[in-house]
Amino acid sequence: MSDYDVIIIGSGPGGYVSAIRCAQLGLKTACVEGRETLGGTCLNVGCIPSKALLHASHMLHEAEHNFAEMGLKGKSPSVDWSQMQKYKQSTVDTNTKGIEFLFKKNKVDWIKGWATIPEAGKVKVGDEVHSAKNIIIASGSEPAPLKGVEIDEKVIVTSTGALTLGKVPKKMVVIGAGVIGLELGSVYARLGAEVTVVEFLDHITPGMDSEVSRQFQKMLVKQGLTFVMGAAVQSAEAAKSEAKVTYKLRSDDSEHTLDADAVLLSTGRRPYIDGLGLDALGIAMTDRGQIQVNDKWQTSVEGIYAIGDVIEGPMLAHKAEDEGMAAAEQIAGHHGHVNYSVIPGVIYTHPEVANVGETEETLKAAGRAYKVGKFSFMGNARAKANFAGDGFVKLLADKETDRILGCHIIGPAAGDLIHEVCVAMEFGASAQDLAMTCHAHPTYSEAVREAALACGDGPIHM
Ligand code: FAD
Ligand code: NAI
Numbered sequence: 001m002s003d004y005d006v007i008i009i010g011s012g013p014g015g016y017v018s019a020i021r022c023a024q025l026g027l028k029t030a031c032v033e034g035r036e037t038l039g040g041t042c043l044n045v046g047c048i049p050s051k052a053l054l055h056a057s058h059m060l061h062e063a064e065h066n067f068a069e070m071g072l073k074g075k076s077p078s079v080d081w082s083q084m085q086k087y088k089q090s091t092v093d094t095n096t097k098g099i100e101f102l103f104k105k106n107k108v109d110w111i112k113g114w115a116t117i118p119e120a121g122k123v124k125v126g127d128e129v130h131s132a133k134n135i136i137i138a139s140g141s142e143p144a145p146l147k148g149v150e151i152d153e154k155v156i157v158t159s160t161g162a163l164t165l166g167k168v169p170k171k172m173v174v175i176g177a178g179v180i181g182l183e184l185g186s187v188y189a190r191l192g193a194e195v196t197v198v199e200f201l202d203h204i205t206p207g208m209d210s211e212v213s214r215q216f217q218k219m220l221v222k223q224g225l226t227f228v229m230g231a232a233v234q235s236a237e238a239a240k241s242e243a244k245v246t247y248k249l250r251s252d253d254s255e256h257t258l259d260a261d262a263v264l265l266s267t268g269r270r271p272y273i274d275g276l277g278l279d280a281l282g283i284a285m286t287d288r289g290q291i292q293v294n295d296k297w298q299t300s301v302e303g304i305y306a307i308g309d310v311i312e313g314p315m316l317a318h319k320a321e322d323e324g325m326a327a328a329e330q331i332a333g334h335h336g337h338v339n340y341s342v343i344p345g346v347i348y349t350h351p352e353v354a355n356v357g358e359t360e361e362t363l364k365a366a367g368r369a370y371k372v373g374k375f376s377f378m379g380n381a382r383a384k385a386n387f388a389g390d391g392f393v394k395l396l397a398d399k400e401t402d403r404i405l406g407c408h409i410i411g412p413a414a415g416d417l418i419h420e421v422c423v424a425m426e427f428g429a430s431a432q433d434l435a436m437t438c439h440a441h442p443t444y445s446e447a448v449r450e451a452a453l454a455c456g457d458g459p460i461h462m
Pocket of ligand 2: 171179180199201206231233316343346347348
């Protein structure tokens, strides 16, 4: 048994970042992790392995579609799936080991095993009970099940199984046109699978600016993905290496089936709280099964905090990290703060899709007067040179004050470009502030500046 100032349960981006910050602030800190490796969903079976496969499959796409035009001749590379899996795993290993190094460097103790909280101030791992003045629950999330869909992680898989399929499937059905379905669906489409995405709603990526969402779907169709929209999946059943997916069209209730050799269920994730003992502790939960917290990430039980996917808000690694740092600051008696209105979201397909702040839909619903500054990557010299002219930047600003309210980008490096808008929003900048900032030429970020110019007297290159 050891005494700590803080014990954090879970070493995902919420937990490990919080642990490092707690230690930096002089608190005696331990982090409990049940997996064999640190880093949580994100590093082991989420952000990192999926981005490795997205990168590798995008390189193949470039070789197949753009190399010859640039004068790069020769046979296109073929897919060595087991080597691609090794590359993905080595990326994961480097990152998870990196967290181990950071724990040692910052003197964070890694307690190996699954934690329970027998009472406030105590954390039990195996037979050992540790005491902690403060406990932070950062136990993350797991794939949400869907009635009628039996997961075997071989043929009918969640994102975890989809990262390690035995081979590239010939036909893949993706249930749900959200972030996971579109990222992993586009990986397999680029690797040669015939991918059909079945979505309950009549549009993809719910919550996204609808103009971007429509453009995104058109681009994915051009890349070979097929969409069945307005379809409620009834069942998915596997027999040996084949699967059958049955869905009903919501428009006429007609029933249809699709055959596939892999089915990916990606209809959302839910908080993971198994085995923590929250019921016995009497920790208040939201009606969506998340741990309820106040604006200091305190739960209803004194001395117990919660952060990341296990609480309300977007299930994103960087949101979990920010909460992890802020909760650590609170525990150390400082001011911890997260600006939830400036949390970017990125989909790492090609092109990337990124957003921050309000959409046109949310502004209309709030009755707020706004203006739109839009600029196509077709007017951006760098994008044209790099075969990346598809897409646009759309900046939303208050009609009267010109203050930036949101930004939506579909195009090259969107996930990096969005951050200059995030910084601008943090500083309460106007579109004119962005427009008057010198941007290097030739860069993709000139498109952001042009969108800002479009909020005023007009862009130059359009
Ligand atoms: P997690 O990362 O889920 O970590 C929780 C950890 O707690 C786990 O390791 C678990 O083993 C451990 N744990 C749980 N209970 C206990 C216990 N009782 N005792 C000990 N340990 C316990 N987000 C992005 O921002 N960008 C992306 O590109 C992105 N890509 C993704 C791709 C996929 C395929 C998936 C599935 C998710 C992706 N996400 C992405 C979401 C991101 O992974 C999560 O938002 C993030 O990991 C949440 O962090 P967390 O710290 O709250 O929890
Ligand atoms: P999601 O919430 O993004 O999308 C789920 C989709 O499934 C929605 O379009 C929904 O309408 C649809 N759906 C729901 N029920 C259905 C049904 N019965 N039949 C057909 N479609 C149905 O969930 P997803 O993709 O599983 O991702 C989970 C979380 O992981 C997300 O919240 C996201 O934040 C996070 N993530 C983030 C990534 C990133 O930041 N790049 C990458 C991958 C995951």
